[in-house]
Amino acid sequence: MVSNGHALLRQACDICAIAMSLVAYVINSLVNICLISTQNFFSLVLALWDAVTGPLWRMTDVVAAFLAHISSSAVAMAILLWTPCQLALELLASAARLLASCVVFHLTGLVLLACVLAVILIVLHPEQTLRLATQALSQLHARPSYHRLWEDIVRLTRLPLGLEAWRRVWSRSLQLASWPNRGGAPGAPQGGPRRVFSARIQPQDTPPEAEEEVIRTAPARGREQLNEDEPAAGQDPWKLLKEQEERKKCVICQDQSKTVLLLPCRHLCLCQACTEILMRHPVYHRNCPLCRRSILQTLNVYL
Ligand SMILES: [Zn+2]
Ligand SMILES: [Zn+2]
Known part of the structure:
Protein backbone atom coordinates (compact mmCIF):
# COMPACT_ATOMS: atom_id res chain seq x y z
CA MET A 1 0.00 0.00 0.00
CA VAL A 2 2.76 2.30 1.03
CA SER A 3 4.79 1.48 -2.06
CA ASN A 4 1.75 2.02 -4.27
CA GLY A 5 1.11 5.40 -2.71
CA HIS A 6 4.74 6.31 -3.07
CA ALA A 7 4.72 5.32 -6.71
CA LEU A 8 1.58 7.32 -7.34
CA LEU A 9 3.14 10.37 -5.66
CA ARG A 10 6.26 9.99 -7.77
CA GLN A 11 4.20 9.76 -10.93
CA ALA A 12 2.22 12.83 -9.94
CA CYS A 13 5.45 14.68 -9.26
CA ASP A 14 6.80 13.61 -12.64
CA ILE A 15 3.62 14.77 -14.36
CA CYS A 16 3.86 18.10 -12.59
CA ALA A 17 7.50 18.48 -13.56
CA ILE A 18 6.72 17.62 -17.17
CA ALA A 19 3.82 20.08 -17.24
CA MET A 20 5.94 22.83 -15.71
CA SER A 21 8.75 22.17 -18.15
CA LEU A 22 6.20 22.27 -20.98
CA VAL A 23 4.85 25.60 -19.72
CA ALA A 24 8.39 26.96 -19.39
CA TYR A 25 9.18 25.78 -22.88
CA VAL A 26 6.10 27.45 -24.29
CA ILE A 27 6.89 30.73 -22.48
CA ASN A 28 10.47 30.56 -23.65
CA SER A 29 9.48 29.94 -27.22
CA LEU A 30 6.94 32.81 -27.06
CA VAL A 31 9.59 35.21 -25.70
CA ASN A 32 11.99 34.04 -28.37
CA ILE A 33 9.39 34.63 -31.07
CA CYS A 34 8.74 38.14 -29.75
CA LEU A 35 12.44 39.01 -29.62
CA ILE A 36 13.11 37.66 -33.08
CA SER A 37 10.13 39.49 -34.51
CA THR A 38 11.20 42.83 -32.99
CA GLN A 39 14.71 42.25 -34.28
CA ASN A 40 13.33 41.54 -37.71
CA PHE A 41 11.10 44.60 -37.53
CA PHE A 42 14.00 46.90 -36.62
CA SER A 43 16.20 45.41 -39.29
CA LEU A 44 13.38 45.94 -41.80
CA VAL A 45 12.96 49.55 -40.72
CA LEU A 46 16.69 50.11 -41.02
CA ALA A 47 16.74 48.57 -44.46
CA LEU A 48 13.81 50.76 -45.51
CA TRP A 49 15.53 53.91 -44.14
CA ASP A 50 18.66 53.02 -46.03
CA ALA A 51 16.69 52.40 -49.17
CA VAL A 52 14.91 55.76 -48.88
CA THR A 53 17.77 58.02 -47.74
CA GLY A 54 20.54 56.40 -49.73
CA PRO A 55 19.50 57.87 -53.10
CA LEU A 56 18.92 61.29 -51.49
CA TRP A 57 22.39 61.31 -50.02
CA ARG A 58 23.79 60.20 -53.30
CA MET A 59 21.87 62.93 -55.13
CA THR A 60 23.09 65.65 -52.76
CA ASP A 61 26.61 64.34 -53.18
CA VAL A 62 26.23 64.48 -56.94
CA VAL A 63 24.77 68.02 -56.82
CA ALA A 64 27.57 69.25 -54.55
CA ALA A 65 30.16 67.75 -56.83
CA PHE A 66 28.45 69.32 -59.85
CA LEU A 67 28.36 72.77 -58.20
CA ALA A 68 31.98 72.52 -57.20
CA HIS A 69 32.85 71.57 -60.74
CA ILE A 70 30.87 74.48 -62.16
CA SER A 71 32.40 77.01 -59.77
CA SER A 72 35.89 75.80 -60.44
CA SER A 73 35.27 75.88 -64.18
CA ALA A 74 33.78 79.40 -63.89
CA VAL A 75 36.83 80.59 -61.99
CA ALA A 76 39.04 79.02 -64.60
CA MET A 77 37.00 80.60 -67.42
CA ALA A 78 37.15 84.00 -65.73
CA ILE A 79 40.89 83.73 -65.32
CA LEU A 80 41.18 82.65 -68.93
CA LEU A 81 38.86 85.34 -70.28
CA TRP A 82 40.02 88.29 -68.15
CA THR A 83 43.21 88.85 -70.04
CA PRO A 84 41.57 89.10 -73.50
CA CYS A 85 38.82 91.35 -72.05
CA GLN A 86 41.40 93.62 -70.50
CA LEU A 87 43.26 93.75 -73.75
CA ALA A 88 40.06 94.54 -75.67
CA LEU A 89 39.16 97.34 -73.22
CA GLU A 90 42.61 98.85 -73.48
CA LEU A 91 42.35 98.65 -77.26
CA LEU A 92 38.97 100.43 -77.19
CA ALA A 93 40.29 103.15 -74.88
CA SER A 94 43.32 103.77 -77.05
CA ALA A 95 41.11 103.85 -80.17
CA ALA A 96 38.79 106.40 -78.53
CA ARG A 97 41.75 108.53 -77.51
CA LEU A 98 43.13 108.36 -81.03
CA LEU A 99 39.73 109.34 -82.48
CA ALA A 100 39.36 112.28 -80.09
CA SER A 101 42.82 113.58 -80.87
CA CYS A 102 42.12 113.18 -84.61
CA VAL A 103 38.80 115.09 -84.30
CA VAL A 104 40.37 117.92 -82.29
CA PHE A 105 43.26 118.14 -84.69
CA HIS A 106 40.91 118.14 -87.66
CA LEU A 107 38.67 120.77 -86.06
CA THR A 108 41.58 123.12 -85.57
CA GLY A 109 42.74 122.26 -89.06
CA LEU A 110 39.28 122.96 -90.48
CA VAL A 111 39.07 126.29 -88.66
CA LEU A 112 42.51 127.23 -89.93
CA LEU A 113 41.53 126.14 -93.45
CA ALA A 114 38.33 128.21 -93.28
CA CYS A 115 40.33 131.24 -92.11
CA VAL A 116 42.86 130.80 -94.91
CA LEU A 117 40.06 130.37 -97.47
CA ALA A 118 38.28 133.47 -96.18
CA VAL A 119 41.48 135.54 -96.37
CA ILE A 120 42.19 134.28 -99.91
CA LEU A 121 38.60 135.04 -100.96
CA ILE A 122 38.79 138.55 -99.51
CA VAL A 123 42.12 139.23 -101.20
CA LEU A 124 41.22 137.76 -104.60
CA HIS A 125 37.53 138.72 -104.91
CA PRO A 126 36.81 141.72 -102.71
CA GLU A 127 33.65 142.73 -104.63
CA GLN A 128 32.17 139.23 -104.33
CA THR A 129 32.81 139.10 -100.58
CA LEU A 130 31.21 142.52 -100.24
CA ARG A 131 28.15 141.26 -102.11
CA LEU A 132 27.97 138.15 -99.94
CA ALA A 133 28.30 140.23 -96.78
CA THR A 134 25.55 142.63 -97.87
CA GLN A 135 23.28 139.70 -98.72
CA ALA A 136 23.88 138.11 -95.32
CA LEU A 137 23.26 141.43 -93.56
CA SER A 138 20.04 142.02 -95.50
CA GLN A 139 18.81 138.55 -94.56
CA LEU A 140 19.68 139.28 -90.94
CA HIS A 141 17.81 142.58 -91.11
CA ALA A 142 14.76 140.81 -92.52
CA ARG A 143 14.35 138.82 -89.30
CA PRO A 144 12.23 140.53 -86.59
CA SER A 145 14.16 138.89 -83.75
CA TYR A 146 17.30 140.73 -84.87
CA HIS A 147 15.49 144.08 -84.59
CA ARG A 148 14.21 143.18 -81.16
CA LEU A 149 17.73 142.24 -80.04
CA TRP A 150 19.10 145.48 -81.43
CA GLU A 151 16.43 147.52 -79.63
CA ASP A 152 17.28 145.75 -76.38
CA ILE A 153 20.98 146.52 -76.84
CA VAL A 154 20.23 150.19 -77.56
CA ARG A 155 18.00 150.39 -74.48
CA LEU A 156 20.72 148.80 -72.37
CA THR A 157 23.35 151.26 -73.60
CA ARG A 158 21.01 154.19 -72.90
CA LEU A 159 20.52 153.16 -69.26
CA PRO A 160 22.09 155.76 -66.94
CA LEU A 161 24.52 153.58 -65.09
CA GLY A 162 26.20 156.31 -63.08
CA LEU A 163 26.47 156.70 -59.31
CA GLU A 164 23.39 158.95 -59.24
CA ALA A 165 21.25 156.20 -60.81
CA TRP A 166 22.35 153.69 -58.21
CA ARG A 167 21.55 156.19 -55.44
CA ARG A 168 18.06 156.68 -56.91
CA VAL A 169 17.49 152.93 -57.06
CA TRP A 170 18.68 152.58 -53.45
CA SER A 171 16.41 155.38 -52.20
CA ARG A 172 13.41 153.90 -54.02
CA SER A 173 14.01 150.48 -52.58
CA LEU A 174 14.21 152.08 -49.11
CA GLN A 175 10.92 153.90 -49.72
CA LEU A 176 9.29 150.69 -50.92
CA ALA A 177 10.54 148.78 -47.90
CA SER A 178 9.40 151.41 -45.41
CA TRP A 179 6.14 152.90 -46.68
CA PRO A 180 3.67 150.11 -45.77
CA ASN A 181 4.73 150.43 -42.09
CA ARG A 182 4.32 154.19 -42.00
CA GLY A 183 1.06 155.32 -40.40
CA GLY A 184 -1.17 157.61 -42.43
CA ALA A 185 -4.42 159.40 -41.84
CA PRO A 186 -7.23 157.25 -43.26
CA GLY A 187 -9.62 158.99 -45.58
CA ALA A 188 -7.14 161.70 -46.53
CA PRO A 189 -7.87 163.45 -49.82
CA GLN A 190 -6.00 162.34 -52.89
CA GLY A 191 -3.04 164.57 -53.47
CA LYS A 248 0.62 160.89 -64.17
CA LYS A 249 3.52 159.06 -62.53
CA CYS A 250 3.33 156.32 -59.92
CA VAL A 251 3.43 157.70 -56.37
CA ILE A 252 5.99 155.11 -55.26
CA CYS A 253 8.61 154.91 -57.98
CA GLN A 254 7.89 158.34 -59.57
CA ASP A 255 8.99 156.80 -62.85
CA GLN A 256 6.31 154.69 -64.55
CA SER A 257 2.82 156.00 -65.23
CA LYS A 258 -0.16 155.09 -63.05
CA THR A 259 -1.96 152.16 -64.60
CA VAL A 260 -3.45 150.19 -61.71
CA LEU A 261 -6.73 151.06 -60.00
CA LEU A 262 -6.95 149.92 -56.38
CA LEU A 263 -10.25 148.56 -55.07
CA PRO A 264 -12.33 149.31 -53.04
CA CYS A 265 -10.86 152.82 -52.49
CA ARG A 266 -10.65 153.45 -56.30
CA HIS A 267 -7.35 155.31 -56.12
CA LEU A 268 -5.36 155.29 -59.36
CA CYS A 269 -1.87 155.87 -58.01
CA LEU A 270 0.43 152.89 -58.76
CA CYS A 271 2.27 151.43 -61.71
CA GLN A 272 2.22 147.74 -62.60
CA ALA A 273 5.66 146.95 -61.15
CA CYS A 274 5.04 148.69 -57.81
CA THR A 275 1.64 146.96 -57.54
CA GLU A 276 3.28 143.59 -58.05
CA ILE A 277 5.83 144.39 -55.33
CA LEU A 278 3.05 145.61 -53.04
CA MET A 279 0.88 142.53 -53.58
CA ARG A 280 3.79 140.36 -52.47
CA HIS A 281 3.46 141.81 -48.97
CA PRO A 282 1.27 140.09 -46.35
CA VAL A 283 -2.46 140.87 -46.53
CA TYR A 284 -2.41 143.26 -43.55
CA HIS A 285 0.33 145.34 -45.27
CA ARG A 286 -1.47 145.66 -48.61
CA ASN A 287 -2.75 149.18 -48.05
CA CYS A 288 -3.39 151.98 -50.49
CA PRO A 289 -0.45 154.45 -50.25
CA LEU A 290 -2.86 157.40 -50.34
CA CYS A 291 -5.74 156.49 -48.02
CA ARG A 292 -4.30 153.45 -46.17
CA ARG A 293 -7.40 151.35 -46.85
CA SER A 294 -6.62 147.70 -47.46
CA ILE A 295 -6.46 146.59 -51.09
CA LEU A 296 -8.86 143.79 -51.93
CA GLN A 297 -8.50 143.86 -55.70
CA THR A 298 -6.53 145.62 -58.43
CA LEU A 299 -7.63 146.60 -61.91
CA ASN A 300 -5.38 147.41 -64.86
CA VAL A 301 -6.39 150.69 -66.50
CA TYR A 302 -5.38 151.59 -70.05
CA LEU A 303 -5.29 155.37 -70.60
ZN1 LIG B 1 5.71 152.59 -59.51
ZN1 LIG C 1 -6.80 154.60 -51.65
Missing part, protein backbone atom coordinates in the same frame (compact mmCIF):
# COMPACT_ATOMS: atom_id res chain seq x y z
CA GLY A 192 -0.97 162.54 -55.91
CA PRO A 193 2.78 162.65 -55.45
CA ARG A 194 2.57 165.85 -53.41
CA ARG A 195 0.74 164.05 -50.61
CA VAL A 196 3.41 161.37 -50.36
CA PHE A 197 6.28 163.82 -50.30
CA SER A 198 4.64 166.01 -47.67
CA ALA A 199 4.16 162.93 -45.51
CA ARG A 200 7.82 162.17 -45.94
CA ILE A 201 8.88 165.61 -44.66
CA GLN A 202 6.77 165.31 -41.50
CA PRO A 203 8.72 164.47 -38.33
CA GLN A 204 8.26 160.85 -37.35
CA ASP A 205 7.92 159.20 -33.95
CA THR A 206 11.04 157.12 -34.27
CA PRO A 207 14.04 158.94 -35.74
CA PRO A 208 15.39 156.90 -38.70
CA GLU A 209 19.05 156.27 -39.37
CA ALA A 210 21.21 159.11 -40.59
CA GLU A 211 21.81 157.66 -44.04
CA GLU A 212 18.13 157.03 -44.62
CA GLU A 213 17.38 160.58 -43.51
CA VAL A 214 19.80 162.01 -46.08
CA ILE A 215 18.32 159.88 -48.84
CA ARG A 216 14.76 160.78 -47.94
CA THR A 217 15.30 164.48 -47.57
CA ALA A 218 17.07 164.72 -50.93
CA PRO A 219 13.93 164.15 -53.05
CA ALA A 220 11.89 166.12 -50.53
CA ARG A 221 14.10 169.15 -51.05
CA GLY A 222 13.65 168.80 -54.78
CA ARG A 223 9.93 168.66 -54.26
CA GLU A 224 10.02 171.79 -52.10
CA GLN A 225 11.80 173.59 -54.90
CA LEU A 226 9.05 172.46 -57.26
CA ASN A 227 6.43 173.75 -54.83
CA GLU A 228 8.20 177.11 -54.66
CA ASP A 229 8.06 177.28 -58.43
CA GLU A 230 4.35 176.50 -58.47
CA PRO A 231 3.00 180.08 -58.75
CA ALA A 232 5.10 180.58 -61.85
CA ALA A 233 4.05 177.17 -63.15
CA GLY A 234 0.54 178.50 -63.64
CA GLN A 235 1.81 180.82 -66.34
CA ASP A 236 4.60 178.81 -67.90
CA PRO A 237 3.02 176.18 -70.19
CA TRP A 238 6.23 174.16 -70.20
CA LYS A 239 6.18 173.85 -66.40
CA LEU A 240 2.46 173.14 -66.46
CA LEU A 241 3.08 170.29 -68.85
CA LYS A 242 5.87 169.02 -66.62
CA GLU A 243 3.57 169.16 -63.62
CA GLN A 244 0.91 167.20 -65.47
CA GLU A 245 3.47 164.59 -66.46
CA GLU A 246 4.53 164.36 -62.80
CA ARG A 247 0.93 163.76 -61.75
Whole structure:
Protein backbone atom coordinates (compact mmCIF):
# COMPACT_ATOMS: atom_id res chain seq x y z
CA MET A 1 0.00 0.00 0.00
CA VAL A 2 2.76 2.30 1.03
CA SER A 3 4.79 1.48 -2.06
CA ASN A 4 1.75 2.02 -4.27
CA GLY A 5 1.11 5.40 -2.71
CA HIS A 6 4.74 6.31 -3.07
CA ALA A 7 4.72 5.32 -6.71
CA LEU A 8 1.58 7.32 -7.34
CA LEU A 9 3.14 10.37 -5.66
CA ARG A 10 6.26 9.99 -7.77
CA GLN A 11 4.20 9.76 -10.93
CA ALA A 12 2.22 12.83 -9.94
CA CYS A 13 5.45 14.68 -9.26
CA ASP A 14 6.80 13.61 -12.64
CA ILE A 15 3.62 14.77 -14.36
CA CYS A 16 3.86 18.10 -12.59
CA ALA A 17 7.50 18.48 -13.56
CA ILE A 18 6.72 17.62 -17.17
CA ALA A 19 3.82 20.08 -17.24
CA MET A 20 5.94 22.83 -15.71
CA SER A 21 8.75 22.17 -18.15
CA LEU A 22 6.20 22.27 -20.98
CA VAL A 23 4.85 25.60 -19.72
CA ALA A 24 8.39 26.96 -19.39
CA TYR A 25 9.18 25.78 -22.88
CA VAL A 26 6.10 27.45 -24.29
CA ILE A 27 6.89 30.73 -22.48
CA ASN A 28 10.47 30.56 -23.65
CA SER A 29 9.48 29.94 -27.22
CA LEU A 30 6.94 32.81 -27.06
CA VAL A 31 9.59 35.21 -25.70
CA ASN A 32 11.99 34.04 -28.37
CA ILE A 33 9.39 34.63 -31.07
CA CYS A 34 8.74 38.14 -29.75
CA LEU A 35 12.44 39.01 -29.62
CA ILE A 36 13.11 37.66 -33.08
CA SER A 37 10.13 39.49 -34.51
CA THR A 38 11.20 42.83 -32.99
CA GLN A 39 14.71 42.25 -34.28
CA ASN A 40 13.33 41.54 -37.71
CA PHE A 41 11.10 44.60 -37.53
CA PHE A 42 14.00 46.90 -36.62
CA SER A 43 16.20 45.41 -39.29
CA LEU A 44 13.38 45.94 -41.80
CA VAL A 45 12.96 49.55 -40.72
CA LEU A 46 16.69 50.11 -41.02
CA ALA A 47 16.74 48.57 -44.46
CA LEU A 48 13.81 50.76 -45.51
CA TRP A 49 15.53 53.91 -44.14
CA ASP A 50 18.66 53.02 -46.03
CA ALA A 51 16.69 52.40 -49.17
CA VAL A 52 14.91 55.76 -48.88
CA THR A 53 17.77 58.02 -47.74
CA GLY A 54 20.54 56.40 -49.73
CA PRO A 55 19.50 57.87 -53.10
CA LEU A 56 18.92 61.29 -51.49
CA TRP A 57 22.39 61.31 -50.02
CA ARG A 58 23.79 60.20 -53.30
CA MET A 59 21.87 62.93 -55.13
CA THR A 60 23.09 65.65 -52.76
CA ASP A 61 26.61 64.34 -53.18
CA VAL A 62 26.23 64.48 -56.94
CA VAL A 63 24.77 68.02 -56.82
CA ALA A 64 27.57 69.25 -54.55
CA ALA A 65 30.16 67.75 -56.83
CA PHE A 66 28.45 69.32 -59.85
CA LEU A 67 28.36 72.77 -58.20
CA ALA A 68 31.98 72.52 -57.20
CA HIS A 69 32.85 71.57 -60.74
CA ILE A 70 30.87 74.48 -62.16
CA SER A 71 32.40 77.01 -59.77
CA SER A 72 35.89 75.80 -60.44
CA SER A 73 35.27 75.88 -64.18
CA ALA A 74 33.78 79.40 -63.89
CA VAL A 75 36.83 80.59 -61.99
CA ALA A 76 39.04 79.02 -64.60
CA MET A 77 37.00 80.60 -67.42
CA ALA A 78 37.15 84.00 -65.73
CA ILE A 79 40.89 83.73 -65.32
CA LEU A 80 41.18 82.65 -68.93
CA LEU A 81 38.86 85.34 -70.28
CA TRP A 82 40.02 88.29 -68.15
CA THR A 83 43.21 88.85 -70.04
CA PRO A 84 41.57 89.10 -73.50
CA CYS A 85 38.82 91.35 -72.05
CA GLN A 86 41.40 93.62 -70.50
CA LEU A 87 43.26 93.75 -73.75
CA ALA A 88 40.06 94.54 -75.67
CA LEU A 89 39.16 97.34 -73.22
CA GLU A 90 42.61 98.85 -73.48
CA LEU A 91 42.35 98.65 -77.26
CA LEU A 92 38.97 100.43 -77.19
CA ALA A 93 40.29 103.15 -74.88
CA SER A 94 43.32 103.77 -77.05
CA ALA A 95 41.11 103.85 -80.17
CA ALA A 96 38.79 106.40 -78.53
CA ARG A 97 41.75 108.53 -77.51
CA LEU A 98 43.13 108.36 -81.03
CA LEU A 99 39.73 109.34 -82.48
CA ALA A 100 39.36 112.28 -80.09
CA SER A 101 42.82 113.58 -80.87
CA CYS A 102 42.12 113.18 -84.61
CA VAL A 103 38.80 115.09 -84.30
CA VAL A 104 40.37 117.92 -82.29
CA PHE A 105 43.26 118.14 -84.69
CA HIS A 106 40.91 118.14 -87.66
CA LEU A 107 38.67 120.77 -86.06
CA THR A 108 41.58 123.12 -85.57
CA GLY A 109 42.74 122.26 -89.06
CA LEU A 110 39.28 122.96 -90.48
CA VAL A 111 39.07 126.29 -88.66
CA LEU A 112 42.51 127.23 -89.93
CA LEU A 113 41.53 126.14 -93.45
CA ALA A 114 38.33 128.21 -93.28
CA CYS A 115 40.33 131.24 -92.11
CA VAL A 116 42.86 130.80 -94.91
CA LEU A 117 40.06 130.37 -97.47
CA ALA A 118 38.28 133.47 -96.18
CA VAL A 119 41.48 135.54 -96.37
CA ILE A 120 42.19 134.28 -99.91
CA LEU A 121 38.60 135.04 -100.96
CA ILE A 122 38.79 138.55 -99.51
CA VAL A 123 42.12 139.23 -101.20
CA LEU A 124 41.22 137.76 -104.60
CA HIS A 125 37.53 138.72 -104.91
CA PRO A 126 36.81 141.72 -102.71
CA GLU A 127 33.65 142.73 -104.63
CA GLN A 128 32.17 139.23 -104.33
CA THR A 129 32.81 139.10 -100.58
CA LEU A 130 31.21 142.52 -100.24
CA ARG A 131 28.15 141.26 -102.11
CA LEU A 132 27.97 138.15 -99.94
CA ALA A 133 28.30 140.23 -96.78
CA THR A 134 25.55 142.63 -97.87
CA GLN A 135 23.28 139.70 -98.72
CA ALA A 136 23.88 138.11 -95.32
CA LEU A 137 23.26 141.43 -93.56
CA SER A 138 20.04 142.02 -95.50
CA GLN A 139 18.81 138.55 -94.56
CA LEU A 140 19.68 139.28 -90.94
CA HIS A 141 17.81 142.58 -91.11
CA ALA A 142 14.76 140.81 -92.52
CA ARG A 143 14.35 138.82 -89.30
CA PRO A 144 12.23 140.53 -86.59
CA SER A 145 14.16 138.89 -83.75
CA TYR A 146 17.30 140.73 -84.87
CA HIS A 147 15.49 144.08 -84.59
CA ARG A 148 14.21 143.18 -81.16
CA LEU A 149 17.73 142.24 -80.04
CA TRP A 150 19.10 145.48 -81.43
CA GLU A 151 16.43 147.52 -79.63
CA ASP A 152 17.28 145.75 -76.38
CA ILE A 153 20.98 146.52 -76.84
CA VAL A 154 20.23 150.19 -77.56
CA ARG A 155 18.00 150.39 -74.48
CA LEU A 156 20.72 148.80 -72.37
CA THR A 157 23.35 151.26 -73.60
CA ARG A 158 21.01 154.19 -72.90
CA LEU A 159 20.52 153.16 -69.26
CA PRO A 160 22.09 155.76 -66.94
CA LEU A 161 24.52 153.58 -65.09
CA GLY A 162 26.20 156.31 -63.08
CA LEU A 163 26.47 156.70 -59.31
CA GLU A 164 23.39 158.95 -59.24
CA ALA A 165 21.25 156.20 -60.81
CA TRP A 166 22.35 153.69 -58.21
CA ARG A 167 21.55 156.19 -55.44
CA ARG A 168 18.06 156.68 -56.91
CA VAL A 169 17.49 152.93 -57.06
CA TRP A 170 18.68 152.58 -53.45
CA SER A 171 16.41 155.38 -52.20
CA ARG A 172 13.41 153.90 -54.02
CA SER A 173 14.01 150.48 -52.58
CA LEU A 174 14.21 152.08 -49.11
CA GLN A 175 10.92 153.90 -49.72
CA LEU A 176 9.29 150.69 -50.92
CA ALA A 177 10.54 148.78 -47.90
CA SER A 178 9.40 151.41 -45.41
CA TRP A 179 6.14 152.90 -46.68
CA PRO A 180 3.67 150.11 -45.77
CA ASN A 181 4.73 150.43 -42.09
CA ARG A 182 4.32 154.19 -42.00
CA GLY A 183 1.06 155.32 -40.40
CA GLY A 184 -1.17 157.61 -42.43
CA ALA A 185 -4.42 159.40 -41.84
CA PRO A 186 -7.23 157.25 -43.26
CA GLY A 187 -9.62 158.99 -45.58
CA ALA A 188 -7.14 161.70 -46.53
CA PRO A 189 -7.87 163.45 -49.82
CA GLN A 190 -6.00 162.34 -52.89
CA GLY A 191 -3.04 164.57 -53.47
CA GLY A 192 -0.97 162.54 -55.91
CA PRO A 193 2.78 162.65 -55.45
CA ARG A 194 2.57 165.85 -53.41
CA ARG A 195 0.74 164.05 -50.61
CA VAL A 196 3.41 161.37 -50.36
CA PHE A 197 6.28 163.82 -50.30
CA SER A 198 4.64 166.01 -47.67
CA ALA A 199 4.16 162.93 -45.51
CA ARG A 200 7.82 162.17 -45.94
CA ILE A 201 8.88 165.61 -44.66
CA GLN A 202 6.77 165.31 -41.50
CA PRO A 203 8.72 164.47 -38.33
CA GLN A 204 8.26 160.85 -37.35
CA ASP A 205 7.92 159.20 -33.95
CA THR A 206 11.04 157.12 -34.27
CA PRO A 207 14.04 158.94 -35.74
CA PRO A 208 15.39 156.90 -38.70
CA GLU A 209 19.05 156.27 -39.37
CA ALA A 210 21.21 159.11 -40.59
CA GLU A 211 21.81 157.66 -44.04
CA GLU A 212 18.13 157.03 -44.62
CA GLU A 213 17.38 160.58 -43.51
CA VAL A 214 19.80 162.01 -46.08
CA ILE A 215 18.32 159.88 -48.84
CA ARG A 216 14.76 160.78 -47.94
CA THR A 217 15.30 164.48 -47.57
CA ALA A 218 17.07 164.72 -50.93
CA PRO A 219 13.93 164.15 -53.05
CA ALA A 220 11.89 166.12 -50.53
CA ARG A 221 14.10 169.15 -51.05
CA GLY A 222 13.65 168.80 -54.78
CA ARG A 223 9.93 168.66 -54.26
CA GLU A 224 10.02 171.79 -52.10
CA GLN A 225 11.80 173.59 -54.90
CA LEU A 226 9.05 172.46 -57.26
CA ASN A 227 6.43 173.75 -54.83
CA GLU A 228 8.20 177.11 -54.66
CA ASP A 229 8.06 177.28 -58.43
CA GLU A 230 4.35 176.50 -58.47
CA PRO A 231 3.00 180.08 -58.75
CA ALA A 232 5.10 180.58 -61.85
CA ALA A 233 4.05 177.17 -63.15
CA GLY A 234 0.54 178.50 -63.64
CA GLN A 235 1.81 180.82 -66.34
CA ASP A 236 4.60 178.81 -67.90
CA PRO A 237 3.02 176.18 -70.19
CA TRP A 238 6.23 174.16 -70.20
CA LYS A 239 6.18 173.85 -66.40
CA LEU A 240 2.46 173.14 -66.46
CA LEU A 241 3.08 170.29 -68.85
CA LYS A 242 5.87 169.02 -66.62
CA GLU A 243 3.57 169.16 -63.62
CA GLN A 244 0.91 167.20 -65.47
CA GLU A 245 3.47 164.59 -66.46
CA GLU A 246 4.53 164.36 -62.80
CA ARG A 247 0.93 163.76 -61.75
CA LYS A 248 0.62 160.89 -64.17
CA LYS A 249 3.52 159.06 -62.53
CA CYS A 250 3.33 156.32 -59.92
CA VAL A 251 3.43 157.70 -56.37
CA ILE A 252 5.99 155.11 -55.26
CA CYS A 253 8.61 154.91 -57.98
CA GLN A 254 7.89 158.34 -59.57
CA ASP A 255 8.99 156.80 -62.85
CA GLN A 256 6.31 154.69 -64.55
CA SER A 257 2.82 156.00 -65.23
CA LYS A 258 -0.16 155.09 -63.05
CA THR A 259 -1.96 152.16 -64.60
CA VAL A 260 -3.45 150.19 -61.71
CA LEU A 261 -6.73 151.06 -60.00
CA LEU A 262 -6.95 149.92 -56.38
CA LEU A 263 -10.25 148.56 -55.07
CA PRO A 264 -12.33 149.31 -53.04
CA CYS A 265 -10.86 152.82 -52.49
CA ARG A 266 -10.65 153.45 -56.30
CA HIS A 267 -7.35 155.31 -56.12
CA LEU A 268 -5.36 155.29 -59.36
CA CYS A 269 -1.87 155.87 -58.01
CA LEU A 270 0.43 152.89 -58.76
CA CYS A 271 2.27 151.43 -61.71
CA GLN A 272 2.22 147.74 -62.60
CA ALA A 273 5.66 146.95 -61.15
CA CYS A 274 5.04 148.69 -57.81
CA THR A 275 1.64 146.96 -57.54
CA GLU A 276 3.28 143.59 -58.05
CA ILE A 277 5.83 144.39 -55.33
CA LEU A 278 3.05 145.61 -53.04
CA MET A 279 0.88 142.53 -53.58
CA ARG A 280 3.79 140.36 -52.47
CA HIS A 281 3.46 141.81 -48.97
CA PRO A 282 1.27 140.09 -46.35
CA VAL A 283 -2.46 140.87 -46.53
CA TYR A 284 -2.41 143.26 -43.55
CA HIS A 285 0.33 145.34 -45.27
CA ARG A 286 -1.47 145.66 -48.61
CA ASN A 287 -2.75 149.18 -48.05
CA CYS A 288 -3.39 151.98 -50.49
CA PRO A 289 -0.45 154.45 -50.25
CA LEU A 290 -2.86 157.40 -50.34
CA CYS A 291 -5.74 156.49 -48.02
CA ARG A 292 -4.30 153.45 -46.17
CA ARG A 293 -7.40 151.35 -46.85
CA SER A 294 -6.62 147.70 -47.46
CA ILE A 295 -6.46 146.59 -51.09
CA LEU A 296 -8.86 143.79 -51.93
CA GLN A 297 -8.50 143.86 -55.70
CA THR A 298 -6.53 145.62 -58.43
CA LEU A 299 -7.63 146.60 -61.91
CA ASN A 300 -5.38 147.41 -64.86
CA VAL A 301 -6.39 150.69 -66.50
CA TYR A 302 -5.38 151.59 -70.05
CA LEU A 303 -5.29 155.37 -70.60
ZN1 LIG B 1 5.71 152.59 -59.51
ZN1 LIG C 1 -6.80 154.60 -51.65
